[in-house]
Structures are given as structure tokens and as C-alpha cells.
Amino acid sequence: MQPSSIVKTIDDIFHPSSIAVVGASQEESSFGHQYLQVLVESGYQGRLYPVNPREKEILGIRVYPSLNDIPGKVDYVICCINARLVLDLLAQCARKNVRAVHLFTGKLSETGDEKAYHLEEDIKKQARDLGINLIGPNCMGIYYPGERISFNHDLCMEPGSVGAIVQSGGLAGEIVRLSALRGVRFSKVVSYGNAADLSETDFLEYFLWDNATKIILMYLEGIKNGRRFFNVLRRVTQTKPVIVLKGGRSRAGIKSVASHTASIAGSINTWQVVLRQARAIQANSLNELIDLCVAFNYLPPITGKRVGVVGGGGGKSVLAGDEYEEAGLEVAPIPDEIMQLLEKKNPRVTRWLVNPVDVSILASLNIESAEILSLMARSHYYDLLSINSSEDSLFNKDEWINFLQSNMDEGIKIHREGLKPVIAVVGNPEIGISQLENYRWRALFRLREQLIREGIAVFSSSGQAAEAIRKLVDYYSYRESKGGL
Amino acid sequence: MLFSIEEAKARGLKNLTEFEAKEILKAAGIPVVKTLLARSKKEAQQFAASIGYPVAMKISSRELLHKTEAGGVSLDLNGAEEVGLAYDRMLKNIMTKYPCSTIEGVTIQPMISKGVEVVIGVTLDPQFGPMVMFGLGGIFVEILKDVSFRIVPLTEEDAYEMIYDIRGRSLLEGVRGAEPVKIEALAEILLKLSRFVEANQEIKELDINPLLADSRGSVAVDARIILK
Numbered sequence: 001m002q003p004s005s006i007v008k009t010i011d012d013i014f015h016p017s018s019i020a021v022v023g024a025s026q027e028e029s030s031f032g033h034q035y036l037q038v039l040v041e042s043g044y045q046g047r048l049y050p051v052n053p054r055e056k057e058i059l060g061i062r063v064y065p066s067l068n069d070i071p072g073k074v075d076y077v078i079c080c081i082n083a084r085l086v087l088d089l090l091a092q093c094a095r096k097n098v099r100a101v102h103l104f105t106g107k108l109s110e111t112g113d114e115k116a117y118h119l120e121e122d123i124k125k126q127a128r129d130l131g132i133n134l135i136g137p138n139c140m141g142i143y144y145p146g147e148r149i150s151f152n153h154d155l156c157m158e159p160g161s162v163g164a165i166v167q168s169g170g171l172a173g174e175i176v177r178l179s180a181l182r183g184v185r186f187s188k189v190v191s192y193g194n195a196a197d198l199s200e201t202d203f204l205e206y207f208l209w210d211n212a213t214k215i216i217l218m219y220l221e222g223i224k225n226g227r228r229f230f231n232v233l234r235r236v237t238q239t240k241p242v243i244v245l246k247g248g249r250s251r252a253g254i255k256s257v258a259s260h261t262a263s264i265a266g267s268i269n270t271w272q273v274v275l276r277q278a279r280a281i282q283a284n285s286l287n288e289l290i291d292l293c294v295a296f297n298y299l300p301p302i303t304g305k306r307v308g309v310v311g312g313g314g315g316k317s318v319l320a321g322d323e324y325e326e327a328g329l330e331v332a333p334i335p336d337e338i339m340q341l342l343e344k345k346n347p348r349v350t351r352w353l354v355n356p357v358d359v360s361i362l363a364s365l366n367i368e369s370a371e372i373l374s375l376m377a378r379s380h381y382y383d384l385l386s387i388n389s390s391e392d393s394l395f396n397k398d399e400w401i402n403f404l405q406s407n408m409d410e411g412i413k414i415h416r417e418g419l420k421p422v423i424a425v426v427g428n429p430e431i432g433i434s435q436l437e438n439y440r441w442r443a444l445f446r447l448r449e450q451l452i453r454e455g456i457a458v459f460s461s462s463g464q465a466a467e468a469i470r471k472l473v474d475y476y477s478y479r480e481s482k483g484g485l
Numbered sequence: 486m487l488f489s490i491e492e493a494k495a496r497g498l499k500n501l502t503e504f505e506a507k508e509i510l511k512a513a514g515i516p517v518v519k520t521l522l523a524r525s526k527k528e529a530q531q532f533a534a535s536i537g538y539p540v541a542m543k544i545s546s547r548e549l550l551h552k553t554e555a556g557g558v559s560l561d562l563n564g565a566e567e568v569g570l571a572y573d574r575m576l577k578n579i580m581t582k583y584p585c586s587t588i589e590g591v592t593i594q595p596m597i598s599k600g601v602e603v604v605i606g607v608t609l610d611p612q613f614g615p616m617v618m619f620g621l622g623g624i625f626v627e628i629l630k631d632v633s634f635r636i637v638p639l640t641e642e643d644a645y646e647m648i649y650d651i652r653g654r655s656l657l658e659g660v661r662g663a664e665p666v667k668i669e670a671l672a673e674i675l676l677k678l679s680r681f682v683e684a685n686q687e688i689k690e691l692d693i694n695p696l697l698a699d700s701r702g703s704v705a706v707d708a709r710i711i712l713k
Contacts, residue, residue, distance in 0.1 A: 226612035230636055270610045273634045277643060 003209045009133055010198065010206040013100045014144050014188055016075035017046045020067060020098075022089060023080035024050030024058055031104060032080035033058065035151070042150040042157060047072060067092045077101045078141060083108055083116065086123050086137075094130040101127070103136035109194050110138050124196040139193025140169040143176065145186065146212070152176070160185020162293060163213035165203045167192060167221050168247070175217065175289070182294045183452035187212040201229045208236045215296045216242045217289060218280075230274055237279040238484055241475055243292045245283040246271045279478055281471050288467065291459060295468040298457035299421050301476040301485055304383030306332040307469070308376040309462070310369050311388030311407050311425075313360030320388055320425070320462035321356045327466035329473070331355050334372075335381045342367060342375075359390050359407060370410035377419040383473075386465060387411035388425040389447060401443045408447060412454050423457045424448075425465055487512050490685050490712070499712050502545050503552075504592050506708040510693070513681040515674055517705045518597060524590040526572045530565040532593040538563045539596040544575055548586040550709070555582060561596055568593075597706060600697035601656055601666050604632070605674065607682050607691035615682045617675055621653045622695040629653075639679040644672040657698070664700040671696075671703055689713045 019039065023032035036050055040059055048061055049070045055063040064070050067077070067089075077098050079089060083105050093101055108120040120137065127134045135141055140151040145159040152173035162184055166172035172191035179186070187210065190203050200220055207213045216236065223229050236242055275282045281296075283289035307329050309320050321331045334355050342349045346365045353361070359369045376382050387408055395403055408424065415422040426448045435441055451458050459465035479485045488508040493501055501509070504522045511517045519536060522545060523529035533540045544557030552558050556578035559571035572591060579588060602622030610616050613636050620632030633650035635643045648654070648671055659665035674696070682688050690711040696703050 223612065226610070227614050230613055270613055270616070270634070273616065274613055274636055277635050 004205065006198075006202045007206050007209045009100075010202060011210075013076060013133065013135070014142060014149075015147060016100075016149075018049065018072060018074050019044070019046060019076045019078060019149075020049040020051050020064075020070060020074045021078045021080065022051040022067070024052055024055070024063065026055055026058055030080070034153075035078050035080060035104070036061070038150050038153055041153065042155075043148040045148060046075075049074065067096045067098070070096070074098050075100070078104060080104045083119060083137070086119075087126055090123065090126050090130055090132060093132055098132065100133045100135070102139075102141035103134055103193075103196075104139065104141060105136070106138035106193070108137045109196075120194065120196055127197055134197035135190065136193040137196060138169070139167075140172050140191035142191075143172070143186065143189040146188070151191065156180045156185060158185050159187060159212065160297070161187055161212060161214040162217060162297060163187045163207040163210060163215070164189040164217040164219075165192065165200050165207070166190070166217075166219045167195070167200065168219060169193065171219050171286070174286070175219070178286070178290050179293050182290065182458060183455070184290075184293055184297045187214075195224055199224055201225065201232050204229075204236055204242070205232050208232075208240065214240060215293065216240055217293055218242060218244045219247065219289070220244065221247045226274075230278055233274075233278040233280055237475075238479070238482070241281055241296050241472075243281045243283055243289060243296065244275055245286065245289045246275070279475065281475055287464070291464050291468040292471060294457045294459070295423075295465075295472045298455060299384075299423070299469070299472060301479070302383055302421055302469070302473055303477045303480050303485070305470070305473055306330045306381060306383045307386055308332070308334075308373075308379075308382040308384070309356035309386045309388060310373050310376070310411075311359055311386075311390050312356065312462075313358055313390050316388070316390065317356040317358040320386070323461070323463040324356075324386070324466045327463070328470045329466055332381055334376075335379060338372070338375045338379060338381075342372070356388075369407050373410045373414065377414040382420060384421045384423065384469065385411065385414065386423050386425060386462070388462065389427060389444060397439055401439070404443060404447060408451065412451070412456070415454060415456050423459065423465055423469065424451045425459050425462050426451065427460065490687055493712060494687060498547070500547050500550065501710040501712070502547055502589065503543065503708060504545055504589075506691075506710040507705065509710060510681075510705055510708055514677045515681075515693070515705055516670075516702060517708070518594050520592050520594045522590050522592055526569055529572050529591050529593060530568050533562065533568045534565065536593055536595050540568065541594050541596050542568060542571055542575070543592050543594075544579055545589045545592050546579070546583075546586045547589070549579070549583065555579060594706070597697050597704065600699035600703075601663075602695040603671065603698050603703065605678060605693045605696055607637075607678065607688055609689055610636075615688065617647070617679055617682070619647045619671075619675060620651060621656060625651075625653050626694075635679075637679045637682050639676055641672065641676060644675040644679075647675065648672060666698040667700055667702055670701075671698055674703055687712045 021032055021036045024036045025032050027033055050058050050061055050063040052063050053065040057063055074096055079101055086105055109117045143150050145157045155176050164175055169191045172189055207216045281292055283292050307324055312320050324331050339350055357372050362369055376385055411422050414420055426444055448458055488505040507517045507520050521532040523532050539561045542559045543552050549555050549557055557575055562568050562571055604620045604622050604626045606618040608616055615637040616634045618632050618634050620626040625631045631652050633647040635647050657666040692709045693705045694707055696705050
């Protein structure tokens, strides 16, 4: 199959050799100023042209009164001016041969105002007539570390393999930042707002062909063409995982219908049907979206459900077992061959030791958790290992930190050697600045950071890890069943 | 000639009668129980005899969407006399309660009691277009809402999955000594329905309720189609 022309169009948008920021101003709090500043800070290498008839220079960059006054070619326009000026700007764009415009400009159809709705329709029509592609209106536009293009201050400029299609502007930056805390890096992100022209489905199709993008995240509120979305989604998931968070899931009022089927259909959520049938991975909250992103970003295509859980003492390890099982994974018993090896060290082992391995009992058995992890990593009885941080603490400060570290070190080793997929659960209590004085939280944060640097998927709880991994296993098992892994 | 969507369109019909809906489904390759439309009491008795007792008899009227509630259904009729009495009673019922409805006649079909009651339907989603529904009949669909949906067009895999998706699937696999239902036949009907709906964009709502499924196959016992 060949990529459609939309793929080339979008690829050009992501690779502009020059960008004009229309509505840039000296006023630091203005969006035009912020866009320009973010592009400068991010280190965008192409030519930057601020446009504003009332300014001479912003951030040391020469300002042009209009698009037409710009000497060189303009590939991409970021429009930060009032909605009623957009039609005129599009006409100027056409004269300057600009092919793509990002409308940060809002207060259009999203307001529900009839006049604004019609203005957006006019903008859409004019852009189409002039052969100009639009992103937006009412959105943040594109973030592409590869070309050092960004829409927010301080977004990481290291490229990765996650592509995100985010209808909302605020959430686009939030998703990048929250994922970055977990070590996830992005290939390309687009916030596309009202989708007057380029839509979620166009970008989805683009990401199918974008080699740098291995995983796709979507945050959707409404779509324009459900059939096309469904068909494209169904095709993309055959080769790339697509994780979807749908905002506005509550069901709109049910129309009066005569048949059984239609009246029952009114009480179900069609989105669940669509996402399931198209084999997309469904997230039900922003947190889950990030957890799924972490799971898919770090883990290989696991198709087995047997997890070995090591770490956590007493109740924490019991609960971890429950959470994995309830999510649909198997906390598989420790196999005889491992038990026999351990029994040589201590015959009491068989009665006491189970999966999840409770580290608080290991000391009295004279067995190191690292030893068990190492055996599990070499056993074909497990598909995946979960190392859990233990916050159990009859130890003094240094002893506790060492204990915590030693539990994790073997996991890191197994991960480095690629013996078995490893994830880590490091409790992430909601703490304030003052508690950072506490060595306990500092130690956990350091540990978390170390694991992330090692390229390990870290989750805040076993429950979150379990849900994400089950969805990952389901997805790859399906791909495997179709021979597509 | 079987009744067709084209004919319904040409005549500007929206609510098709059970008889019309069944003819359309039959043409789409979906097994439908033998159903005859009688225009008089005498014809009803003749058709009942030719089908073989016991029979079910229902009022055929475009305006009556809920025949049972309207007193327009008589089940398990044995012999010409019972058919005649039921015919008079139903006609009187409808003419008293719904004097404005046009009665085209009555449909006669054999009583089928064996098998698991299944409901299959089609509805239009405003965003995603036609969707096919599958569920078990009776309380399963009405009270427990134990149904599954898929967007048209269905793949073969979708068809099987939507059958196994329902919570009461063990009833299809055979419980208390009952033979398992022939799942392939159900899947085939779902696929045929999906193709039919794809080819006929005029369908707004469609119900096959019930479809009786057993170890040999499935057959539509009652049906309804509403066009856009």
C-alpha cells in the first residue's frame, strides 16, 4: 500500500525551512511573543520571521510588517491574530505561496456561537480554495524535537518513538511533560483543536508511515468522520499500537427510537465498541494513558501473562499479587526446579516462599532476593518480572537504603542483559516539598530516577502496572494470532 | 417476487411489516421461518393447514409496531377452529383499540419452540454509521442488556468475537444437557446482515427478535425493518 498525498502534506508541515509567527509582539504575555520565544529557546534552525505592522524587532529578530514583506520563502505560518483577521491572512498566504497555516487563533466553532461557527466554515472553505492546509483552529500546533520545533517552554528536545495526536492544546504539553517524568520521549506531537482541515485521522495515517513513530497516543473529544477514523484506526493497529483516551465519554441524550436494537444502543458507549473492534488500546484516564505509554515504550511485545513478583514485604506483596491477578495476569507459582535449588540452601523454603516473593521473610531464610530474581529471569516459567520497592523499615537509614538498592540492582542487571522483561514498582506518594527533607522519599526518588535512566518501565503501584501490562499483552497476543508480530 | 427495499423505496414506505421484513431478509440469505400472509379468515385457515399445526398467527399492519402489546398475536393454535376464533378476536381487538390502523391481513407461521432465543439487530450510530447487535433474547436483552455491538462491516473474527463477548455465552455452549448451538450459523447470519446493511444504506433500524438457534442452525422467527 502507498501513502496517500496527505502523508506528504503533513511531512512537509513537520519540516519547514522557515516559520512566520503572525501576531508576534514585544508584549511578553502575548501568545505571539511566547511562540517566537519558544522556537528560539528550542533552537529551531530554520529562518524565523515575526510579523506585526506595529513592531520593529522582537528578541533581537527583525519584524516584518506583513507576510509579503518577508524576503525569502515561508513554509509554515503560526497564526496568533484575531479570528476576524484570518481570512485576510489566508489571502496573503496564498500570494506568498504558503502551503500550511497553524491557527492558534481560537474563539471560533468551539464557542458554540453561530457567527463564530460560520466564520470557521468560511476560513475552512477559503483555505481549501487556496490550497492551504490548516492545523486548528484553537490548538497548540506541532512539537517536533527532530527539527527543534515546540509549542511550550521547557519541553524535552530529545527525540523518541512516541507520536501523539492531541485534540486539546493544554493536554498536549501536559502529556509530553508527564511522560518525560517517566523517561518517555516523543517523535512528533500535534495538537489539532477544531480540525477544520487536517484531522485526527489524517495525522493517524501520517504516523502509520512515519518510521520514527513506533507508538501512537491519541486524546480525542469529537471526530468529523467516524467511518474513516474507524477504517484508518483498524489498519494502523495492525502494525503500531494506538493508545486512545476519549474525552467526553458520557452518553448524549437518547433519541426516540422504535426498535429494540436502537433503544439498547442508546445505553451503550459506541466509542468502546469502536476502539475495541479496531484493536486500539483504550485508556480511561490521563494517568492510564501515561502508564500505557510507559508500558509500550519500554517493554518488548510480550504475549505471555506469567509474572514473577519480587519485593515488597508482608501486606504489600500480598496486595501486589491480588492486583496482578485481578488485572488478568498470572502470578505463576515458583516452579519446582527453582524451589529445589533454593531448598539446598534452606529446607524451610518450600513452606514459606511463594510468588509474590515477600522480601521481609528472606532475611530469616538466608536467601537473597537477587538470587530468586536471577533464577526467575532464567526460567521459562515467567514472561515478565516485576521488582517492587519495599518501604518496609525496621532498618536504620543506611541499612534501609542499601536493602532497597540491592533489591533493584539485580533487576537492573537482568534488564541490561536482556534476560527477561523487567518492570519496577516504586511507590510515588503525593508529597510536598517539605517532605523531601525525609531521606526515605529522597531514596525512593533516586531509585526511580536510576531505573528510568536504565530504560526500565517504572509504575507507581502494582495495580497501575498490572492494568497497563495486561492491555499490552492483549494487544501483542492479538497481533501474534494474526501472524503480525 | 419477494418484497424488496427498492419496492419499499418506490412506494415511500418507512415501517415495513413483519412479512415484508422477512422477505427482505430471506433475499439477503438469512434463514427465515416459513411465513404466509393471509388476507381473509378462510385463507388463514387454509394456510395454517398447509403449514401444519400448531401455528402462530399475527396481525399484519404497518402502523402496529408492537403487535403483542396491541393484542395482535396468537400462539400455539391447533386446528382450523382455533385459527378462526383467534382471527376474529384479534381483528376485533385491533379495530377497537387502533381504529385508524390499516390491517393487511394476518401472517401464519409454524410454532417453533426449540432452541435458544437470540436477538440480532442493526442500528445507526450518528458518528460511526450502522452497527450490528447480538444478544440473547428475553430478559437477557431487555433487563440485563447482555448484548454486544460491532461497527459494520464485520470481519469474520468480529462476528465470532461479538457472540463470545456476551456474559450469557454459556447458554449457547449448552447447559443442563442441552446441545450446543451451532455458532458458525450465528456468525454467518451476522456476516450476511453486515453485508446486507452495507449494501443498503437506507436501513435505519432492524431487529430479528427472536432468532431461534439450535445445534443445526438458526432461523429468524420475527423481524422488523425501519427505513430512513
